[in-house]
Amino acid sequence: MEITGAQAVMKSLEMLDVDTVFGYPGGAILPAYDPMIEAGFEHVLVRHEQGAIHMAEGYAHATNRVGVCIVTSGPAATNLVTGLTDAMMDSVPVLAITGQVASTAIGSDAFQEADVTGITMPIPKHNELVTSAERIPEAIKEAFHVARSGRPGPVLVDIPKDILSAPFEWHWDDRVDLPGYKPTVRGHGKMVREALDLIASAERPVIYAGGGLVRARAAVELERFASLLGLPVVTTLMARGVLPDTHELFVGMPGMHGHYAGVRALQESDLLITLGARFDDRVTGKLAAFAPEAKIIHVDVDPAEIGKNREVDIPIVGDVKVVLEQLLTVLEDKQRKGQFEELVPDATAWRAHLGALKSQHPLRVDQPEQGVLKPQSAIRAVYDVWGDEAVYVAGVGQHQMWAAQHIPYTRAGQWINSGGLGTMGFAVPAAIGAKAGVGRDVPVVAIDGDGCFQMTFQEIAAAVQHDIPVVFVVINNGYLGMVRQWQSLFYEDRLSQVALPQDLPDLLKLADAYGIPGFRIDRIEDLYTTLEKAHAITDQPVLVECRVHPDEMVFPMVPSGASNEELIESAEEWYARVAEQQA
Amino acid sequence: MNHRHTLSVLVENKPGVLTRIAGMFARRGYNIHSLAVGPTEDERVSRLTLVVGTEAVQLEQIIKQLNKLVHVLKIVELEENAAIEREMQLVKVNADPAIRSQIIEIAEVFRAKIVDVDHDSITIEVAGNPSKLEAIVELLQPYGIRELVRSGTIALARGTRSISDGSKLRMRQVS
Numbered sequence: 001m002e003i004t005g006a007q008a009v010m011k012s013l014e015m016l017d018v019d020t021v022f023g024y025p026g027g028a029i030l031p032a033y034d035p036m037i038e039a040g041f042e043h044v045l046v047r048h049e050q051g052a053i054h055m056a057e058g059y060a061h062a063t064n065r066v067g068v069c070i071v072t073s074g075p076a077a078t079n080l081v082t083g084l085t086d087a088m089m090d091s092v093p094v095l096a097i098t099g100q101v102a103s104t105a106i107g108s109d110a111f112q113e114a115d116v117t118g119i120t121m122p123i124p125k126h127n128e129l130v131t132s133a134e135r136i137p138e139a140i141k142e143a144f145h146v147a148r149s150g151r152p153g154p155v156l157v158d159i160p161k162d163i164l165s166a167p168f169e170w171h172w173d174d175r176v177d178l179p180g181y182k183p184t185v186r187g188h189g190k191m192v193r194e195a196l197d198l199i200a201s202a203e204r205p206v207i208y209a210g211g212g213l214v215r216a217r218a219a220v221e222l223e224r225f226a227s228l229l230g231l232p233v234v235t236t237l238m239a240r241g242v243l244p245d246t247h248e249l250f251v252g253m254p255g256m257h258g259h260y261a262g263v264r265a266l267q268e269s270d271l272l273i274t275l276g277a278r279f280d281d282r283v284t285g286k287l288a289a290f291a292p293e294a295k296i297i298h299v300d301v302d303p304a305e306i307g308k309n310r311e312v313d314i315p316i317v318g319d320v321k322v323v324l325e326q327l328l329t330v331l332e333d334k335q336r337k338g339q340f341e342e343l344v345p346d347a348t349a350w351r352a353h354l355g356a357l358k359s360q361h362p363l364r365v366d367q368p369e370q371g372v373l374k375p376q377s378a379i380r381a382v383y384d385v386w387g388d389e390a391v392y393v394a395g396v397g398q399h400q401m402w403a404a405q406h407i408p409y410t411r412a413g414q415w416i417n418s419g420g421l422g423t424m425g426f427a428v429p430a431a432i433g434a435k436a437g438v439g440r441d442v443p444v445v446a447i448d449g450d451g452c453f454q455m456t457f458q459e460i461a462a463a464v465q466h467d468i469p470v471v472f473v474v475i476n477n478g479y480l481g482m483v484r485q486w487q488s489l490f491y492e493d494r495l496s497q498v499a500l501p502q503d504l505p506d507l508l509k510l511a512d513a514y515g516i517p518g519f520r521i522d523r524i525e526d527l528y529t530t531l532e533k534a535h536a537i538t539d540q541p542v543l544v545e546c547r548v549h550p551d552e553m554v555f556p557m558v559p560s561g562a563s564n565e566e567l568i569e570s571a572e573e574w575y576a577r578v579a580e581q582q583a
Numbered sequence: 584m585n586h587r588h589t590l591s592v593l594v595e596n597k598p599g600v601l602t603r604i605a606g607m608f609a610r611r612g613y614n615i616h617s618l619a620v621g622p623t624e625d626e627r628v629s630r631l632t633l634v635v636g637t638e639a640v641q642l643e644q645i646i647k648q649l650n651k652l653v654h655v656l657k658i659v660e661l662e663e664n665a666a667i668e669r670e671m672q673l674v675k676v677n678a679d680p681a682i683r684s685q686i687i688e689i690a691e692v693f694r695a696k697i698v699d700v701d702h703d704s705i706t707i708e709v710a711g712n713p714s715k716l717e718a719i720v721e722l723l724q725p726y727g728i729r730e731l732v733r734s735g736t737i738a739l740a741r742g743t744r745s746i747s748d749g750s751k752l753r754m755r756q757v758s
Contacts (some may be wrong), residue, residue: 117599118599120601120612121599121602121603121606122606122607122609125651126653126654129598129599131598146653178653179595179656180595180652180653180654180655180656181653302651303650304644304647304648304650304651307640307643307644308644336724467742
């Protein structure tokens with residue numbers, strides 16, 4: 001059957017069971033938008049191409065399937081660069097299809113021409129400039145395969161306009177032929193056994209659970225493994241919920257704004273069982289002073305992560321879900337042979353110690369009973385109202401850290417944020433993409449800051465137009481709060497370019513302009529009643545503005561570049577330390 | 584401690600593959616001393632020889648990051664004493680007829696070839712390991728070198744084994 005390249009793009013996406021794409025048409029991609037009218041998937045028309053790729057990311061985060069976006073050449077394609085980088089940093093499976101000027105015009109500085117494969121070469125997991133219509137089915141199928149296998153990531157396929165229009169004989173083959181790409185799935189058996197021996201002899205073991213566990217959807221295996229051996233677990237920013245916060249072995253979140261016990265657990269440990277985590281600087285603090293007494297077991301599907309930042313005692317390359325299954329198989333075998341007890345570390349005292357740290361150092365919320373609303377209370381109330389069934393999506397900054405700290409996540413994919421790249425403006429489009437993925441029954445709540453929100457709120461139009469009922473909660477403190485926090489603490493409170501007037505824009509009028517219900521809460525007395533009103537609306541997007549006290553800071557905090565030993569729990573503690581150093 | 588390491592890299596012969604590799608080095612701040620690329624016995628495959636100066640931990644990262652590139656098929660580090668390394672050099676030296684014979688003599692000692700002669704210059708082609716190329720340059724320097732060009736290192740392991748032995752190179756069908 002002879003079809004055009006553009007029809008082949010549609011058919012390929014259908015063959016790969018794509019149900020939603022996020023995109024924006026334009027010159028070079030025009031041929032693809034014609035057969036899209038009959039295509040067997042939904043298209044969400046975004047308002048900016050950055051929105052398209054963040055939606056694709058949100059969709060992928062929430063569903064664990066490949067998120068797809070499609071845009072035209074030149075400026076549209078360059079608008080994807082932030083999202084591609086974000087997806088690479090957080091290992092999000094995304095397929096980006098870009099139109100390109102006709103192959104005969106490439107290199108001539110044609111209208112809307114940009115060297116998109118060149119620009120993006122160092123960014124996504126892979127990319128390709130398609131040079132013939134025959135190649136389209138393979139290129140898209142391979143891109144899908146690379147995006148979702150191994151360590152997931154974004155892949156870009158750039159297709160010139162003449163190739164989209166060219167007829168060819170359609171063919172499809174489910175197999176993928178990539179001789180240079182073969183991710184290791186199973187861990188090395190000997191290393192798996194050695195890991196168990198090392199765990200058995202540990203006195204202060206901790207599972208350092210990272211985002212890889214979320215990508216691998218290995219929550220069940222993690223819970224079983226941790227429970228069998230009695231191993232305390234910290235979940236990183238990217239892994240929140242992979243072990244429920246309510247679990248008795250859950251200690252906290254580690255890192256710059258982690259829970260006190262989560263940070264201390266890593267620092268005091270003598271063995272880190274690192275699962276799909278990457279010793280990111282926001283977790284380790286000053287690397288040389290990170291977990292100084294700990295031996296390291298490191299399981300990761302990406303061999304390049306092992307030994308990159310921290311020397312490793314037992315490296316295991318493999319899919320973390322499969323490796324956990326391997327570990328469990330050995331443990332179950334030992335149980336049958338009655339040799340299980342010798343593999344269980346004696347960590348009773350350690351667990352008690354961490355439990356004590358946890359109860360002695362809870363998060364502090366200094367909320368007066370009347371009047372002023374504190375951001376932490378607002379976020380806690382959002383969770384109380386929308387509950388455990390909802391998916392929570394954050395932007396980047398103070399609101400993100402509070403949402404990571406204060407909400408007790410219980411499952412993988414329940415918490416979506418931009419961790420590695422720290423992309424402001426992520427929440428609005430990512431929440432729309434997530435909601436498109438999870439469907440009507442699961443509420444999706446974007447918890448955003450006023451700075452972030454203003455970077456991408458134009459996508460509310462897409463949510464309205466395509467009937468994607470997301471709840472947008474804006475924690476409006478009238479500042480770029482995290483930058484202000486750093487200026488307050490580390491630049492002697494000399495505030496520079498961080499004020500965003502709370503009324504600019506008027507968010508109720510904005511909601512009105514988009515034709516959606518808008519609510520404003522500015523005192524604690526109204527918090528729950530107003531949130532309940534917003535909660536009652538489930539058939540259209542809702543905007544809730546929480547006007548909060550601007551002086552709140554995120555604590556605990558490890559000052560940038562400092563060792564985790566220097567964790568502070570309040571601004572007073574920091575100022576006292578500075579005064580002490582000056583004295 | 585930085586050491587010189589020679590890597591042989593087999594890559595799929597696809598557009599942009601050299602840019603991908605050079606870009607990865609630039610992006611991660613690794614140094615390339617020399618790079619040579621050319622076809623192999625299999626037309627679908629090109630072979631790069633990379634010489635990098637780095638310590639062991641970073642070398643491991645370089646190899647792992649190279650391996651992550653989809654078009655990279657295989658990487659082998661060639662140990663200095665177990666491999667043959669060659670570079671090629673063309674040197675244009677001042678040589679008026681009075682001293683021409685001295686220069687030809689030097690070329691003969693190095694088993695270099697005279698590839699061009701003009702009224703007052705000679706161009707010499709010499710191949711060998713880096714130290715040999717440096718040695719001839721030193722001897723020619725006093726006559727005045729007008730121009731010099733040198734290729735990147737190419738290298739092969741000694742013995743019968745080939746880098747393409749083993750399964751990785753066969754164009755597999757993977758579902």
